[in-house]
Amino acid sequence: MLHKEYGRTGKILGAIGCGGMRLPHPENPEEGIAILHAARRAGINYFDTAPYYCDDRSEAIFGEALRTMPPAPLPLYVSSKCSRPEAAEFRRGLERSLERLGLARIDFFHIWCVMDPADWRSRVDGGALAAALKAKEEGLIGHVCVSTHMTGPEIERMLADHPEIEGVTLGTCAINFPYRLQGVQAARRLGRGVVAMNPLGGGLIPQHPDAFDFIRGPDDPDVVTAALRFLVSDPAITTALVGFSSVAHVEAAVRAVESFEPYGPEHLENLRARIQQDFNEMCTGCGYCLPCPQGIPIPRYMDVHNLMQLGASADEIRGRLKYHWDMTPAQAAECVECGQCEARCTQHLPIIDRLKKVAAFRM
Ligand code: SF4
Ligand code: SF4
Structure with missing residues (x-):
């Protein structure tokens, strides 16, 4: 498997990481343990978990x-997270993770789920960042990282302002990469690691292989392989974190990047341009429609609309709104139809109509 250094930490990670958010039947840890062991045997050395994953059992299974x-030949690194902004609560979260994992130190510990710059401010002002740095000094954390849903420019600003953050975990994949591209590129320039979560679009890509077939190149046997190769070829992305739910998934993900020569910069640029061009009728998450005078996070609502277009179930849509974006449909109804976003949209999408459709969705 391809390996890269995580920022400037000196830690070398495999191109595929093991995410602990989709382990099956968490009430029966043996299944999850078998998957994690299979991942290790397959050469994976970055293992990511968090509280609340898998009915709050993921850390214990890890x-x-x-x-x-x-x-296995390479050292194994563990990642976990805490979302509490207050220093004391953050510390308690870290101690609980250490206990559940049975570790004296967590290699990569994340200030978790930072939604926007105001949320980031609350982690700094509330003391979470200071608590993480203190724990690092004490040896309880190897590297202080941030897991975020912010836009590319917001991530760039955070990293530029805080050299003490050694890397970011962010959602990016072949079908929404423009949304955070600037942040990913800034991370590389600033010497930070990048872990790509949701590399398969939260399951959208494998569930709709025909709809996304346009991302597949002539040498890619299937669309999942194409999506993983697209990410691991980017020198800025250290690891693509796949949430495994079976041993077969582990084997397929590792096979996709085994004996594979990463694409060069020119090939990657052509691929990005082609994907964006072929993304007819769907939002690419590029963010050019912003800002909205009403403060509506348009790309997030359009991401939800993408799911609707693909025929996702009401539960999938609800989950995307609630757990991925932490939103309700209500703000979509605040659009005053000024038309500024539609004039700027790179895909010429009927944003106003789509917002109405999302606003009408019943949670
Ligand atoms: S049309 Fe609606 S969503 Fe678009 S910029 Fe105007 S208020 Fe915002
Ligand atoms: S609505 Fe258009 S401009 Fe806005 S993020 Fe989507 S594709 Fe880009």
Whole structure:
């Protein structure tokens, strides 16, 4: 497998990381443990978990798996997270994660789920960042990182302002990469690691292979392989974090990037341009429609509309709004139809009509 250094930490990670958010039947840890062990045997060395994943059992399953992990050539690194803005609560969260994982130190610990710049400010002013840095000094954390849903320019600003943050975990994939591209590129320029979460569009790509077939190149056997190769070819992306729910998923993801020569910069640029061009009728998340005078986060609502276009179930749409974006449909109804966003949209999308459709969705 391809390997890259995580920022300037000296830690070398495999191009595919193991995400612990989709382990099946968490009430039966043996299944999850078998998946984590298979990932280790397949050469994966970045293992990411968090509180609340898998009915709040993921960290404990990781703890069990770590105690009996098969040996492998590269050191193994564990990542977890805490979303509390207050220093004392953040510290308690870290201590609970350490206990559940059975570790004296968590290699990559994230200030978790930063939604926007105001939210980031609350993590700084509330003391979470200071608490993380203190824990690093004490040896309880290897590297202080941030997991975020902010836009590319917002991520760039945060990284430029805070050299103490050693890397970011952010959502990016072949079908929404423009939304955070500026942040990903800034991370590389500033020497920070990047872990790409949701590399398969939160399951959208494997669930709708025909709709996304346009991302597949002539040498890609399937659309999932194409999506993973697209990410791991980017020198700015250290690891693509795949949430495995079976041993077969582990094997397929590793196979996709095994004995694969990453695309060069020119090929990657052509691929980006082609994907954007072929993205007919769907929002690419580029963010050029912003700002909205009403403060509506248009790309986030358009991302939800993408799901509607693909025929996603009401539960999938609800989950995207609630758990991925932490939004309700209500703000979409605040559009005053000024038309500024539609004039700027790179895909010439009927944003106003689409916002109405999302606003009408019943949670
Ligand atoms: S049309 Fe609506 S969503 Fe677009 S910029 Fe104007 S108020 Fe915002
Ligand atoms: S609505 Fe248009 S401009 Fe806005 S993020 Fe989507 S594709 Fe880009």
